[in-house]
Every structure is written in structure tokens, then in C-alpha cells.
Amino acid sequence: MxxxxxxxxxxxxxxxxxxxxxxxxxxxxxxxxxxxxxxxxxxxxxxxxxxxxxxxxxxxxxxxxxxxxxxxxxxxxxxxxxxxxxxxxxxxxxxxxxxxxxxxxxxxxxxxxxxxxxxxxxxxxxxxxxxxxxxxxxxxxxxxxxxxxxxxxxxxxxxxxxxxxxxxxxxxxxxxxxxxxxxxxxxxxxxxxxxxxxxxxxxxxxxxxxxxxxxxxxxxxxxxxxxxxxxxxxxxIAPSRTVYAELKGFGNSNDAHHPSSTSENADGPYLCMQEALKAAGLGPEAIDFINAHGTATENNDETESVAMLRLFDKVPAFASTKSYTGHTLGAAGAVEAIYSILNLLHQEVYPALNFETPIEKTGLTPVDKYEKRSLRYVMSNSFGFGGNCSSLIFGQHL
CATH class of the missing domain: 3.40.47.10 (Thiolase/Chalcone synthase)
Known part of the structure; x- marks a missing residue:
């Protein structure tokens, strides 16, 4: 296939x-x-x-x-x-x-x-x-x-x-x-x-x-x-067509914890990222950048950080583009998938805006300035109410 x-x-x-x-x-x-x-x-x-x-x-x-x-x-x-x-x-x-x-x-x-x-x-x-x-x-x-x-x-x-x-x-x-x-x-x-x-x-x-x-x-x-x-x-696809990226893998899970919050140990976010990596045939170390769900709410940002710390020995560079667009709800996954494809296409990452101090519990710092980076695989996270969590992995088209 x-x-x-x-x-x-x-x-x-x-x-x-x-x-x-x-x-x-x-x-x-x-x-x-x-x-x-x-x-x-x-x-x-x-x-x-x-x-x-x-x-x-x-x-x-x-x-x-x-x-x-x-x-x-x-x-x-x-x-x-x-x-x-x-x-x-x-x-x-x-x-x-x-x-x-x-x-x-x-x-x-x-x-x-x-x-x-x-x-x-x-x-x-x-x-x-x-x-x-x-x-x-x-x-x-x-x-x-x-x-x-x-x-x-x-x-x-x-x-x-x-x-x-x-x-x-x-x-x-x-x-x-x-x-x-x-x-x-x-x-x-x-x-x-x-x-x-x-x-x-x-x-x-x-x-x-x-x-x-x-x-x-x-x-x-x-x-x-x-x-x-x-x-x-x-x-x-004919050879003359433009190809932007490959959809390499994806995962979905549900932590069944709360109508609007993820659990403290972040089971849903952790499992969907893990499943996306498995579907892509990649190890955690292959991810070069994460477009995080990053809603700027107390629960999400802490639990998403916990999930990343659970999954990655060294957390990749990450940022949330919701500081540019706001939270676009049902459109957010597609908007941020496109931003992830732009990351790969132009080999660049866009900074989190308005960031000053890391979350005390997790200590993670998002990318806070524009950078050119060598990117092969980018993960995009989208976590919904009811604990429905999804991750997409896009790969550079070679």
C-alpha cells in the first residue's frame, strides 16, 4: 500500500x-x-x-x-x-x-x-x-x-x-x-x-x-x-503534481476521566501520541517538533507537558500556535496540521507568543523565537472535551 x-x-x-x-x-x-x-x-x-x-x-x-x-x-x-x-x-x-x-x-x-x-x-x-x-x-x-x-x-x-x-x-x-x-x-x-x-x-x-x-x-x-x-x-499522483508532506501516522485515545479535563497523569494525551508513533513505525526520538494542543488553560498545558515527559526521554522542541489564532475548536486540528506541514516544507518553527515562565510542576519551555531547523517529522496534537485525544504525524516528502 x-x-x-x-x-x-x-x-x-x-x-x-x-x-x-x-x-x-x-x-x-x-x-x-x-x-x-x-x-x-x-x-x-x-x-x-x-x-x-x-x-x-x-x-x-x-x-x-x-x-x-x-x-x-x-x-x-x-x-x-x-x-x-x-x-x-x-x-x-x-x-x-x-x-x-x-x-x-x-x-x-x-x-x-x-x-x-x-x-x-x-x-x-x-x-x-x-x-x-x-x-x-x-x-x-x-x-x-x-x-x-x-x-x-x-x-x-x-x-x-x-x-x-x-x-x-x-x-x-x-x-x-x-x-x-x-x-x-x-x-x-x-x-x-x-x-x-x-x-x-x-x-x-x-x-x-x-x-x-x-x-x-x-x-x-x-x-x-x-x-x-x-x-x-x-x-x-502524477509526477508533475505538488506534494507537501506525507501523513505518516496517527493515533486516537480517550482517557474517560472528566467531561472537560484530562487526567493528572495524562493517559489520553500519552496514549494517542504513543499510538501515532506506533502507526508511523517511529520511535519517540524521531519527532523533531511538536505543534502542541497548548490551549493556555491550567489543566491542558500541565497535563500535555506531563504526557510529553512520560513519552519522550528528551522532549522535542514544541510550541502552540493558538497564541496566534485563538482556539478554533473543531477547526483547530486542521489549522495546526497545515502549520505543521509548513514547518516541514520550509524547515522552520514558529514561536509561542506571550511566554515568560515555565510551568512550575513540569519546567518545560516552548520555542520562543523563530528558528530555522532541520525537520523530518512533526507531531500535531489535538485534545478534545470528554477526553478524546488525537495526534497526527507528518513527514517531510522526500
Whole structure:
């Protein structure tokens, strides 16, 4: 069985509308976390967010006029998938083929329209809300399937913050088992009152830009993004095609400890990293860099550090890019997979922002300045609520 390769990438986040723009911001150490101007919430006056700089109306174009129920979540996904499809040189015939899969992920879905749904439910009209069809978690994937006329397997993941990492994993398994020849995989989430209120109730939102792995970290900043990559089997790729990286291995586990926290000994994070290494046929010493989950919450950063100390005799260089984009929830795994691929492609690592002092219990220090490094394998971690933990390993394409 041939290798699984990345042939296309698409990305929109608080630090750029394309993959190239995102990299420029990473190189410049430019964070997109700040005042939100498009989000209708009382918390925009007191909390920073990783908001995409375009309004919902600006994200629309004539092509989506046939979809009156389209949401901000859908539009963010659309921009990322368009870029990935173009980058991978996929034709309309490719997209219509039964051998092309689309695996999406989201936690917000259409919940960005909760206010509209509530208002409609309290009117006297009998026709129901026009937003009902777009409210589900899977609505963005179904919109993309219809918009691009995808002919193969279509599925949606909602495993909280590991959602799009699991979408990538699932797409790879489709290829491995001969159920697809190519897979468009990733995730999307928009900022929404529903999630802001939920995270605020958990008391894990920071009133300042987040500080991953810092001893004085105060919590996370919510963000929004869409990230998708195209996976293809090596034997189906013409020599003239661009290949960015190899998806070398992946692992998923669940520590079944708590609805929103990982256990003190970090069983879930440890086991998913261990499984990813086993699937890749690599030892821990082979990992050159880790794009850490790094939410800047008290629990995550400490337990992720514990897991790394358990697994690695010498912890590799690591950092969290959530200090640039905020925590983009269901999109985070795909966003950070793309950043990991950029690490390999350009042989460089992007620093953690706002870091000053290591966590007292673990003493680990993330990369705090831009560096050129020799990188062969990069690991990307995504840990979700309910203890669902996933790790991806990307290898340099040689």
C-alpha cells in the first residue's frame, strides 16, 4: 500500500485569508487575537478573540446566492475548501467522482444562528425557521457536498477540539481501505454566542491574549477558522503534481476521566501520541517538533507537558500556535496540521507568543523565537472535551 500524501491546502483564520497569508503572520510573530468587530456579543467589550477579519457579508459571493440558509461557519469552510481544491488541481470531474471523499468537522455548526432560531421560535409564523436546515453540526459539510457536487463518501466529526484531526484520520483510513482515492479533510468553526457563553461558564476564557505553557496562564481565547487539506494515495499522483508532506501516522485515545479535563497523569494525551508513533513505525526520538494542543488553560498545558515527559526521554522542541489564532475548536486540528506541514516544507518553527515562565510542576519551555531547523517529522496534537485525544504525524516528502 502506497503512502498517503498531502497535495493541497486551504486555510482562513484570524491571521490570514490564505495559507500564504497565515505563514507570513507566523513569520512576523503577528497574532490575530484582539477586539472582535463582527461578533454580536456583550463579551466583545471585555474579552479578546481570534476573529477572521472579514464580515459574514464580505465572505459571501454570487455563487452562494442559491443557498439562502448559508451560515458564517459554512462560508469560512467554503473559502478554505476552494483554496485546497485549487491547490490540489482537482477538476470538477474529480470532485464528482465516487472516489472523492469529503470529511468535515465542526463543533459550532449552525449554532452561530441560535439567536435567529430563538426569535423565529417565538413568532406566530407556521412555516418554521429558514435557519432550521442549517443549524445542525453537519450542515457545513452537507453545504460543501452540494456546492462542489462531491460524489464519494461524506461524513462529519464532532469530537470537540479533536474534531478535524479525527476527520483527517478518517479520510486517511478511507484511502488505506480502498474506499476513496482522494479525500478533502478538515474542519470549520465560527465564533458564536453559544460557545462563548459555554466556555465562559467553565471560567476558562482569558481577558488577555493567551499564554500557552506559561506558569501565569489565565485561560484560552476563542477563535474561528477553516482549514482543509487534500489527501491522496501516492500511486494516484502524477509526477508533475505538488506534494507537501506525507501523513505518516496517527493515533486516537480517550482517557474517560472528566467531561472537560484530562487526567493528572495524562493517559489520553500519552496514549494517542504513543499510538501515532506506533502507526508511523517511529520511535519517540524521531519527532523533531511538536505543534502542541497548548490551549493556555491550567489543566491542558500541565497535563500535555506531563504526557510529553512520560513519552519522550528528551522532549522535542514544541510550541502552540493558538497564541496566534485563538482556539478554533473543531477547526483547530486542521489549522495546526497545515502549520505543521509548513514547518516541514520550509524547515522552520514558529514561536509561542506571550511566554515568560515555565510551568512550575513540569519546567518545560516552548520555542520562543523563530528558528530555522532541520525537520523530518512533526507531531500535531489535538485534545478534545470528554477526553478524546488525537495526534497526527507528518513527514517531510522526500
Amino acid at each position: 502506497g503512502r498517503i500524501l498531502v497535495t493541497g491546502m486551504g486555510l482562513i483564520s484570524a491571521i490570514g485569508d490564505t495559507v500564504a497569508e497565515n505563514r507570513r503572520s507566523l513569520l512576523a510573530g503577528h497574532s490575530g487575537i484582539g477586539n472582535a468587530v463582527h461578533l454580536p456579543s456583550k463579551y466583545t467589550a471585555t474579552l479578546p478573540f481570534g476573529e477572521i477579519k472579514k464580515s459574514t457579508e464580505a465572505l459571501k459571493d454570487a455563487a452562494v446566492s442559491a443557498y439562502p440558509e448559508v451560515t458564517r461557519t459554512d462560508l469560512i469552510a467554503l473559502q478554505a475548501v476552494r483554496e485546497a481544491i485549487k491547490d490540489a488541481q482537482l477538476s470538477e470531474a474529480d470532485l464528482r467522482s465516487h472516489s472523492t471523499a469529503l470529511i468535515g468537522a465542526s463543533t459550532v455548526g449552525g449554532m452561530c444562528l441560535t439567536d435567529q432560531m430563538y426569535a423565529d421560535a417565538n413568532t406566530t409564523t407556521a412555516s418554521g425557521s429558514p435557519f432550521l436546515a442549517s443549524y445542525s453540526n453537519s450542515a457545513s459539510t452537507l453545504f460543501l457536498q452540494s456546492f462542489f457536487d462531491i460524489g464519494g463518501v461524506v461524513n462529519t466529526f464532532n469530537t470537540a477540539c479533536s474534531s478535524s484531526a479525527n476527520a483527517i484520520m478518517y479520510g486517511a483510513r478511507l484511502l488505506q481501505n480502498g474506499l476513496a482515492e482522494r479525500a478533502i479533510v478538515g474542519g470549520t468553526d465560527s465564533l458564536a454566542k453559544f460557545t462563548i457563553n459555554g466556555f465562559n461558564a467553565l471560567m476558562i476564557l482569558s481577558n488577555a491574549p493567551c499564554r500557552p505553557f506559561d506558569n501565569a496562564r489565565k485561560g484560552l481565547n476563542l477563535g474561528e477558522a477553516g482549514g482543509f487539506i487534500v489527501l491522496e494515495k501516492e500511486e494516484n
